[in-house]
Amino acid sequence: MRNLVQLLPPLVLPILSFFILTLSLIHAKSVIEPCSSSDSCTSLLSYILPWDSKISEIASRFQVNISDILAANSINPEIPSLGNQILRANFHVKVPISCPCVDGIRWSMSTTYRVQEADTAESVSHGYGGIVSAEQITIVNGINASNPLLNRQSLVIPLPCTCFNNSNNGVTTVYMSYVVQSGENLSSIGLEFGTTVMDLKAINGLGQPAIDQGDILAIPISACSSKNLNWYNESLIVPNGSYALTANNCIKCNCGASDLNLRCFPSGIAVPCSHLQCKGSNLFVGDAYVNQTAAGCNVSTCMYRGHSGGKIFRSLSSSSYVQCPGKQNYSAASPLGSPSSPNPLIPFITVTPSPSPFPGSTRTVLLPLVLQVHNIQTYLIMVACLAKIHVAIYCYWPLSFIISCDN
C-alpha cells in the first residue's frame, strides 16, 4: 500500500470537483479517480471468468454476497441452490463492489486472498481475470525477492473502481471496471456496452483512442435512480440490466432497460413481508388497475415508496388519461414489463416465471407496470395490463397525477 501511495502525490494535483488522470501503473493503463470524502458508491467489476466457476466461488473470491452477484447479473433469485450453478470460463460476470476513498483515490482494498501452494503473483492476477495486475499485487503487499509470497499468506487484492459522482452527462450512471481483451478497441467496447468512443475517451482521460490488452477502463453503465421518486428513508441506484432487493428482501426493484425507470414489486422470496398492500384498495405494491370510464381512462397504481425500521412505505396514486388507445392482443409468451424476464446472456440457466407471491389472494387483476417519470411535473405512464382475456391497454397523456400517501 505504502509504495503505491508514494506513486501518487505528484498526481494528486489541485483537486477540482471532478477530474481524471490516467496513470501508467508499471505497464497497463488504468483510470484513477482522486477523492477526498469518506463516502463510497456502488460500482461494478467486469470479471471474465478464468475457468469454470460456481457462483458461490465467485462470491467468495470477491467476498461479496451470492445474492448481490445474482442481482447484478439479473439472475432470478427464486431458483433454488443457485450458488451451485456453474458459469463457464470466459463468461463476463458483473461483480458489484463498494467503491470507497482510500488514501485519496477510489480503490477497493477490502478483498483478500489466501495464498495457496504454487501460487505466484501472476497466477493470483490471472485468477482475478487480470482486473488487478501481478505488479499491483506485489506493490500493495510489499512482495519482493527478499519478501516472497508465503503459503497461507493473506494478500490484499486492490480492485479498481470509480464513482464519478454516479453521473455521466446528467444521467445516473454506475461505472464498471473492465480489462481490455486482446483485439479490442474503443469502438468495439463502446458497441458492446452501449457507450461511445467519445464518452470512453473523456471518462478515461485518454488523449488518443489507442488502448492495449490489459488496460483497465471505466465503462459507464446507465442506471435507474430513486432520486425523483420521493422515497422515504431510502435511495437506490440500480444499473441497467440488473435488479436490487430491498426492504429486507421483501421488495425487488428492476431497472427498465428501455426507460431507465425503477419497477418495484414484492420479491416473493422473503417471508414474512407485511405492508405490501395499498390501503383502501386491493392492489399490492407494483400493481396497477385500469378503469375505463366515459371520460377516458383512470389508472390506479400501488407504488413502493421506501422503507424504514421494518415498515414498507407505499402509496396509491391515480392518473387520468384522455384516451386508452388500442386494445392490443397480449401474448402471455411475451411478458412486456414482466418482473422476471430472463436474461438471455446467462448460459444454461432457465428462468421460470415468478409465481405470484400471494397465491391465495383475491386480487381481481395483476398488472405489471411500466412507469416513466420525466420530471416532477410531467408523467408519462404506460400501463400494460394482463387481464384474464389477455388484452393489453396502453394509456397515455395523463391529465393529472395525484399521489395520496397512506403510510
Ligand SMILES: *[C@@H]1O[C@H](CO)[C@@H](O)[C@H](O)[C@H]1NC(C)=O
Ligand atoms: C454530484 O451529483 C449531484 C446530483 O446528482 C450534484 O448535486 C452534485 O453537485 C454533484 N457533485 C459533483 C462534485 O459534481
Ligand SMILES: *[C@@H]1O[C@H](CO)[C@@H](O)[C@H](O)[C@H]1NC(C)=O
Ligand atoms: C451480505 O449479506 C449479509 C446479510 O444479508 C449482510 O449483513 C452483509 O453486509 C452483506 N455483505 C455485503 C458485502 O454486502
Ligand SMILES: *[C@@H]1O[C@H](CO)[C@@H](O)[C@H](O)[C@H]1NC(C)=O
Ligand atoms: C522487500 O520488501 C520489504 C518490505 O516489504 C522491504 O523492507 C525490503 O527493503 C524490500 N527488499 C528489496 C530488496 O526491495
Ligand SMILES: *[C@@H]1O[C@H](CO)[C@@H](O)[C@H](O)[C@H]1NC(C)=O
Ligand atoms: C475495432 O475492432 C473491430 C472488431 O474487433 C474491428 O472490426 C474494427 O475495425 C476495429 N476498429 C478500429 C478503429 O480499429
Ligand SMILES: *[C@@H]1O[C@H](CO)[C@@H](O)[C@H](O)[C@H]1NC(C)=O
Ligand atoms: C426517515 O424519514 C423521516 C421522515 O420521513 C425522518 O424524519 C427520519 O429522520 C428518517 N430517518 C432516517 C434514518 O433517515
Ligand SMILES: *[C@@H]1O[C@H](CO)[C@@H](O)[C@H](O)[C@H]1NC(C)=O
Ligand atoms: C440497457 O441495456 C440494454 C442491453 O442490456 C440495452 O439494449 C439498452 O439500450 C440499455 N438501455 C439504456 C438506456 O442504456
Ligand SMILES: *[C@@H]1O[C@H](CO)[C@@H](O)[C@H](O)[C@H]1NC(C)=O
Ligand atoms: C370505474 O369508474 C367508474 C366511474 O368513475 C366508477 O363508477 C366505477 O366504480 C369504477 N370502477 C372501479 C372498479 O373502480
Ligand SMILES: *[C@@H]1O[C@H](CO)[C@@H](O)[C@H](O)[C@H]1NC(C)=O
Ligand atoms: C380514479 O380512481 C381513483 C381510485 O379509484 C379515484 O380516487 C379517483 O377519483 C379517480 N379519478 C378520476 C378522475 O375518476
Ligand SMILES: *[C@@H]1O[C@H](CO)[C@@H](O)[C@H](O)[C@H]1NC(C)=O
Ligand atoms: C387478436 O388476434 C386475433 C388473431 O391473432 C385477431 O383475429 C384479432 O382481431 C385480434 N384482436 C385485436 C383486438 O387486435
